Amino acid sequence: MDTKEAQIYRAKLAEQAERYDDMVTAMSAVANTATGDLTDEERNLLSVAYKNVVGARRSAWRIIKSLEQKEEKAKDEDKRVLAENYRKTVEKELTEKCQEVLGLIDTLFNLAEKTEPKVFYLKMKGDYYRYLVEIHQSEVPGEKSKEYKELEDKSREAYKNAQTQAKELPSTHPIKLGLALNFSVFYYEIAGNPKEACKLAEEAFDDAISELDSVQEDSYKDSTLIMQLLRDNLTLWKQEPEEPEDQGGD
Numbered sequence: 001m002d003t004k005e006a007q008i009y010r011a012k013l014a015e016q017a018e019r020y021d022d023m024v025t026a027m028s029a030v031a032n033t034a035t036g037d038l039t040d041e042e043r044n045l046l047s048v049a050y051k052n053v054v055g056a057r058r059s060a061w062r063i064i065k066s067l068e069q070k071e072e073k074a075k076d077e078d079k080r081v082l083a084e085n086y087r088k089t090v091e092k093e094l095t096e097k098c099q100e101v102l103g104l105i106d107t108l109f110n111l112a113e114k115t116e117p118k119v120f121y122l123k124m125k126g127d128y129y130r131y132l133v134e135i136h137q138s139e140v141p142g143e144k145s146k147e148y149k150e151l152e153d154k155s156r157e158a159y160k161n162a163q164t165q166a167k168e169l170p171s172t173h174p175i176k177l178g179l180a181l182n183f184s185v186f187y188y189e190i191a192g193n194p195k196e197a198c199k200l201a202e203e204a205f206d207d208a209i210s211e212l213d214s215v216q217e218d219s220y221k222d223s224t225l226i227m228q229l230l231r232d233n234l235t236l237w238k239q240e241p242e243e244p245e246d247q248g249g250d
Helices: 002-014 020-032 038-074 077-111 115-134 144-167 173-191 195-208 217-239
Strands: none
Touching: 002 020, 002 038, 020 038, 020 115, 038 077, 077 115, 115 144, 115 173, 144 173, 144 217, 173 195, 173 217, 195 217
């Protein structure tokens, strides 16, 4: 059976079995055949699927890149070339998966009618362009390649559009807080702007704190968890504003 319900159940099975490529296959089929907005559950399953598939490749890329640099310092050209080639293989996979989900996001955004899913998709768009930016770092410190700048602009634009849409959501809404978390990470890691990163994170945290008493019970845990991540980042960034590392956020 290949009904929508069957694909969703396959995705849930794959998630439990930690077979995220299978989960992506199932949820991309659901997304590609959608005629209206996805449900909250369907959106979350799609997000979890791609987050894990792309996340594994991001992690692999960082490790291989580090080993490549290690061999370069050791002046072992043969091993460096092997590491470089392997890194490029992972880069290709990562790029393909990011482009795949970005295509789905555009389709789903156009089907969305309510504010919440629109913010959700625009945030995802900013995230996946940010992941693409990460693998286009220039070999020359302080310089940005043409690809880096173009992807950086696309990521920033998506996040800003999400912020505009999110004005209608309460400050304690998990999606709005998650947007602030990831957009602030973008400013710190990608744009190299610690001041703007801190400003964005601090405003989101303070606004949410002031309305915490009115947060809905079903989202309290998610909201407070993201608020903790915002505060953790602020603490770190204010101590080490000139040393961007991979921060909380996804």
